[in-house]
Amino acid sequence: MTSPRAPFDLLYSETEEELRSAVRSLLADRCAPASILARVETDQPHDPRTWQTLAAGIGAAGLLVPEKLGGQGASHREAAVVLEELGRAVAPVPYLTAGVLAAEILLGCDPSSAEVSDLLRQVASGGRLCVPAVPLTLAPGAPLPTGVRDVGAGTLTGSVTSVADAAAADVLLVLADTGLYAVPASEVTLTPLVPLDLTRPLARVTLDGAAGTRLADAATARAAVAGALLTGAGLLASEQLGLAEWCLTETVAHVRGRHQFNRPIGSFQALKHRLARLWLDVASARAAARAAADALATGAPDAPLTVAVAQAYCSGVAVRAAEECVQLHGGIGMTWEHPAHLYLKRAKADSLALGTAGHHRGLVAEFAELPAPGTRPGTAVAGPTP
Amino acid sequence: MTTADELRVRVAELLAAHPPADTPRGDFLRARFDAGLAWVHYPEGLGGLGAPRSLQVLVDSELEAAGAPDNDPRRIGIGLGMAAPTILAYGTEEQKRRFLRPLWVGEEVWCQLFSEPGAGSDLAALGTRAVLDEAAGEWVVDGQKVWTSSAHTARWAILIARTDPDLPKHQGITYFLCDMHAPGVEVRPLRQITGEAEFNEVFLTGVRIPDGHRLGAVGQGWAVARTTLMNERVSIGGMRIPREGGMIAPVAATWRERPDLRTHDLHQRLLELWVEAEVARLTGERLRQQLVAGQPGPEGSGMKLTFARLNQEISALEVELLGEEGLLYEDWTMRRPEIVDFTGRDAGYRYLRAKGNSIEGGTSEILLNIVAERVLGLPAEPRDDKELAWKDLAR
Numbered sequence: 001m002t003s004p005r006a007p008f009d010l011l012y013s014e015t016e017e018e019l020r021s022a023v024r025s026l027l028a029d030r031c032a033p034a035s036i037l038a039r040v041e042t043d044q045p046h047d048p049r050t051w052q053t054l055a056a057g058i059g060a061a062g063l064l065v066p067e068k069l070g071g072q073g074a075s076h077r078e079a080a081v082v083l084e085e086l087g088r089a090v091a092p093v094p095y096l097t098a099g100v101l102a103a104e105i106l107l108g109c110d111p112s113s114a115e116v117s118d119l120l121r122q123v124a125s126g127g128r129l130c131v132p133a134v135p136l137t138l139a140p141g142a143p144l145p146t147g148v149r150d151v152g153a154g155t156l157t158g159s160v161t162s163v164a165d166a167a168a169a170d171v172l173l174v175l176a177d178t179g180l181y182a183v184p185a186s187e188v189t190l191t192p193l194v195p196l197d198l199t200r201p202l203a204r205v206t207l208d209g210a211a212g213t214r215l216a217d218a219a220t221a222r223a224a225v226a227g228a229l230l231t232g233a234g235l236l237a238s239e240q241l242g243l244a245e246w247c248l249t250e251t252v253a254h255v256r257g258r259h260q261f262n263r264p265i266g267s268f269q270a271l272k273h274r275l276a277r278l279w280l281d282v283a284s285a286r287a288a289a290r291a292a293a294d295a296l297a298t299g300a301p302d303a304p305l306t307v308a309v310a311q312a313y314c315s316g317v318a319v320r321a322a323e324e325c326v327q328l329h330g331g332i333g334m335t336w337e338h339p340a341h342l343y344l345k346r347a348k349a350d351s352l353a354l355g356t357a358g359h360h361r362g363l364v365a366e367f368a369e370l371p372a373p374g375t376r377p378g379t380a381v382a383g384p385t386p
Numbered sequence: 387m388t389t390a391d392e393l394r395v396r397v398a399e400l401l402a403a404h405p406p407a408d409t410p411r412g413d414f415l416r417a418r419f420d421a422g423l424a425w426v427h428y429p430e431g432l433g434g435l436g437a438p439r440s441l442q443v444l445v446d447s448e449l450e451a452a453g454a455p456d457n458d459p460r461r462i463g464i465g466l467g468m469a470a471p472t473i474l475a476y477g478t479e480e481q482k483r484r485f486l487r488p489l490w491v492g493e494e495v496w497c498q499l500f501s502e503p504g505a506g507s508d509l510a511a512l513g514t515r516a517v518l519d520e521a522a523g524e525w526v527v528d529g530q531k532v533w534t535s536s537a538h539t540a541r542w543a544i545l546i547a548r549t550d551p552d553l554p555k556h557q558g559i560t561y562f563l564c565d566m567h568a569p570g571v572e573v574r575p576l577r578q579i580t581g582e583a584e585f586n587e588v589f590l591t592g593v594r595i596p597d598g599h600r601l602g603a604v605g606q607g608w609a610v611a612r613t614t615l616m617n618e619r620v621s622i623g624g625m626r627i628p629r630e631g632g633m634i635a636p637v638a639a640t641w642r643e644r645p646d647l648r649t650h651d652l653h654q655r656l657l658e659l660w661v662e663a664e665v666a667r668l669t670g671e672r673l674r675q676q677l678v679a680g681q682p683g684p685e686g687s688g689m690k691l692t693f694a695r696l697n698q699e700i701s702a703l704e705v706e707l708l709g710e711e712g713l714l715y716e717d718w719t720m721r722r723p724e725i726v727d728f729t730g731r732d733a734g735y736r737y738l739r740a741k742g743n744s745i746e747g748g749t750s751e752i753l754l755n756i757v758a759e760r761v762l763g764l765p766a767e768p769r770d771d772k773e774l775a776w777k778d779l780a781r
Binding site: 007008009010011252255256263264266267268269271272273275276277279280283284285286287288290291309312313361362364365368369370371372373374 | 626630638641642645648649650653654656657658660661662664665666668669671672675676679681683684685688691692751754755757758759761762763764765766767768
């Protein structure tokens with residue numbers, strides 16, 4: 001198999017490192033574990049002040065939006081770096097939903113239409129928070145939901161469950177049978193759910209004659225949502241990477257300092273080997289996540305395969321890192337006051353978000369032409385060329 | 387400092403003076419060494435030009451494009467990868483001039499006499515003795531070495547031996563260059579689980595080594611050996627593998643060609659390993675990009691661990707996938723391969739040979755310790771063997 005194009009750029013650029021520093025220092029100030037813990041059980045689990053600074057101050061909300069539409073004109077590589085830092089902090093901000101998924105859906109519609117471009121500008125400036133009304137578990141390559149119908153003149157009925165960050169939204173992007181609609185939050189009924197991951201609140205969105213503005217026809221809407229799901233899944237790998245890195249770093253620091261049997265517990269070979277293996281997994285997850293971000297940024301023909309590989313791999317690494325973090329902290333890891341549980345809950349929820357590892361392995365089977373027993377190879381979206 | 391353009395000129399001059407088509411292989415290689423184009427980062431007069439190491443790729447690719455012969459680096463890998471950098475770092479001028487040119491040209495093959503039956507992962511525990519015969523100015527060596535690749539073809543060996551058993555184990559070791567044709571050197575093939583004998587046992591009985599073939603000071607052999615061992619692990623990571631290259635390739639090919647062999651269980655495991663192989667490939671690629679950008683990361687220490695595990699899991703799956711054919715083996719005849727090559731062999735061979743990947747060149751357990759201690763900064767396990775005299779250690 002020969003290489004028809006340059007390999008993925010798997011490093012970080014200087015600009016990306018500068019963006020990382022800005023996001024990391026904001027989160028260090030505003031998103032310390034104690035403040036997240038204090039917030040997650042209140043009726044406002046989101047942190048609007050941090051989101052506002054991240055979205056408008058640092059410009060993260062518009063990273064993926066071209067400059068002529070009011071955004072930063074950056075790429076998926078930069079967005080991935082933001083997600084790494086948000087994962088590292090389990091920050092309760094709606095960047096994945098608003099900054100990535102909603103922005104990508106809108107960009108997948110016709111940006112020359114006034115409705116779409118107006119909304120994009122508000123989204124990119126951080127002026128309005130727009131969230132797609134789709135279940136967090138919706139995966140690229142899976143059938144799109146059909147629970148919302150247009151009963152006439154943009155009047156929508158139906159419901160969608162497990163919508164992430166809906167509680168913070170000003171506008172919901174609703175996929176109905178006749179197209180994509182922008183629906184003001186005031187038009188829908190939100191039923192908050194009790195989420196496993198307290199830092200990414202979920203709600204059921206019920207539309208009962210809600211009035212929306214149509215942004216795209218059905219075919220365009222479905223393609224836009226499918227494209228956004230691919231991007232979201234690819235960039236979620238970076239959130240999982242950041243999360244796993246925090247777990248590894250904290251655990252290493254803990255086992256170096258914690259003494260039992262008159263030795264630091266980190267000097268026991270059984271623990272050293274577990275952490276060395278975890279470090280290897282995290283280093284590999286970084287390569288996989290970077291490849292996905294670069295493939296999306298460059299529009300590589302094998303981006304769907306690269307995203308599926310990254311999700312199939314990074315989901316498991318994040319969960320394993322968080323599980324090891326809890327276990328190797330011993331009793332402390334089981335307490336509410338230590339933040340390890342926030343990471344475990346986010347990692348486990350992330351492993352269901354935008355497709356499970358198993359779902360993504362199924363996509364790998366299709367793209368790499370490794371069919372399941374009893375099936376003929378499908379039409380591959382991206383063959384196994386490097 | 388030599389630039390890329392200067393190197394291109396030198397390559398052109400070499401090719402003009404010694405057209406590869408009309409020049410005997412050995413003559414061309416000697417001329418290439420003398421032109422400083424063997425390993426450009428080595429000093430002038432020793433096959434190099436003191437140029438940045440990264441420029442070697444340019445020389446190699448230009449010469450390859452011109453159809454020039456290479457020095458069969460896989461066959462002389464131990465000399466190139468281990469003996470040469472150690473001789474360069476610790477050798478006298480006389481030793482460098484005597485050994486580096488025939489080593490690089492491949493006229494003299496090298497092997498490594500480090501591991502012993504009683505000192506594998508705990509290499510510094512070695513017991514092969516070297517005693518100085520002061521009147522003759524020679525060392526007399528007695529002992530047994532093991533796992534010695536190329537010993538049966540080698541002209542020279544790098545050898546570590548104990549010269550003072552009263553000192554702690556790391557301090558009483560001295561490093562030598564050993565003539566494999568010297569009386570008292572006996573090489574016996576060591577047959578492995580594959581049926582082949584890649585390696586040898588080497589018995590040393592009263593072998594005499596002139597003091598002029600000592601590398602580094604008496605008692606400083608451990609420091610010299612560390613240079614050798616660090617160079618052993620440098621080699622991985624430089625190579626670029628295509629997607630679905632390596633061990634996963636034959637399994638994926640069999641899966642596509644043989645629908646009759648497919649089961650759901652095997653499918654799930656194949657996909658997991660395919661993904662892991664792709665991620666390992668990307669990790670190696672990222673490491674390579676870091677090296678090119680001058681930001682070497684610690685990932686190199688881990689790549690060998692990853693490949694050992696993947697090779698074992700993938701080859702194990704392959705045997706199962708083949709069903710009845712997996713019960714068969716191509717050939718148990720004892721052969722003596724000069725290089726290890728996983729391609730062009732059957733699944734059973736790959737499965738058995740891959741078992742060595744987590745043992746040779748540092749076991750996975752030792753490498754995990756290295757990652758834990760040097761990369762993650764975790765404390766070493768308490769140990770009592772560093773201060774005790776070697777002769778008092780438990781054996």
